[in-house]
Amino acid sequence: MEKKKKPRSLKEALEGKLSKKEREKLITSFDSIGDIAVIQIHEDLQKKAKLIGDALLSTNKQFKTVCMVSGEHKGKYRVQPVKVIAGKKTLKASYRESGCLFSVYLGKVFFSPRLSTERMRISQLIKENEIIGAFFAGVGPFPIVFTRLSQMKKAYAVELNPEAYKGLLHNIGLNKCQNKVEPILGDVKKVVPKMLLEKCDRVVMPLPKGGENFLKEAMMALKSEGGIVHFYRFVEREKGVGQPLKEIKEAAKELGMKTRVLRKKKVRSFSASKEQVVIDFWGKKI
Numbered sequence: 001m002e003k004k005k006k007p008r009s010l011k012e013a014l015e016g017k018l019s020k021k022e023r024e025k026l027i028t029s030f031d032s033i034g035d036i037a038v039i040q041i042h043e044d045l046q047k048k049a050k051l052i053g054d055a056l057l058s059t060n061k062q063f064k065t066v067c068m069v070s071g072e073h074k075g076k077y078r079v080q081p082v083k084v085i086a087g088k089k090t091l092k093a094s095y096r097e098s099g100c101l102f103s104v105y106l107g108k109v110f111f112s113p114r115l116s117t118e119r120m121r122i123s124q125l126i127k128e129n130e131i132i133g134a135f136f137a138g139v140g141p142f143p144i145v146f147t148r149l150s151q152m153k154k155a156y157a158v159e160l161n162p163e164a165y166k167g168l169l170h171n172i173g174l175n176k177c178q179n180k181v182e183p184i185l186g187d188v189k190k191v192v193p194k195m196l197l198e199k200c201d202r203v204v205m206p207l208p209k210g211g212e213n214f215l216k217e218a219m220m221a222l223k224s225e226g227g228i229v230h231f232y233r234f235v236e237r238e239k240g241v242g243q244p245l246k247e248i249k250e251a252a253k254e255l256g257m258k259t260r261v262l263r264k265k266k267v268r269s270f271s272a273s274k275e276q277v278v279i280d281f282w283g284k285k286i
């Protein structure tokens, strides 16, 4: 008897189960957050969500659960609603990156594996004994990966969402970096003037939607001898980085600082018209 071949892709696993028209609407890319796959499903295919989820489980043995995205990232905590469509009914993922372990409660906190290359890139730029301002820290991927891949002295990890802060505390414990990462629950706008003025050699700002409103706080946190900011932002692809460069200049002018752009680059495509960019700049009080 001929042995049934195991499907090699999601499309293959759904052959004969979806019509040709439905297969054309199938989005085959997905995010892997450890043992949980997060997939987008076209609105015309939502009734087939379980079928699609089961097919994904059958082709990828690493997953125990498949979730579908059920809305946009929303609110100031930037949380994306998701729901389980197949496998074990859990939203608690266990994720590994650069030798670090993270526990992530999907649907309650922001998390994206897509900035892992950026975390590595910045780790390589950090010099021995640097003090880092890890703004918008979420459950801690930036400061915790820095602990592992750089020789920084310390990172202040500032996060506003109490649920993400809880995850941050947990992940600091999991990775045994209590002596290197100081978690701070609060709003960057209030925390910087109270605790972080002129404390940092480097500040990371992974808040691509709205981060421009915190540029002054990032610059105020830089040491008086100067420091570096990594500023993430969504831009219209056609317009490029003109707007964020203008925002940096304006914030510097208000604070009486001089700045120099060190690098500007695309991080990833976000939508048909938008992309995420990062601008690395140096700044110092005049």
Ligand SMILES: C[S@@+](CC[C@H](N)C(=O)[O-])C[C@H]1O[C@@H](n2cnc3c(N)ncnc32)[C@H](O)[C@@H]1O
Binding pocket: 076, 077, 078, 110, 111, 112, 115, 135, 136, 137, 138, 139, 140, 141, 142, 158, 159, 160, 161, 164, 186, 187, 188, 189, 206, 207, 208
């Ligand atoms: C886009 S997420 C990035 C999270 C994390 N750095 C990562 O890469 O997974 C932005 C985070 O900033 C937090 N946040 C938003 N506004 C904030 C503020 N004013 N002060 C501190 N944290 C804030 C949100 O709760 C969210 O966890």
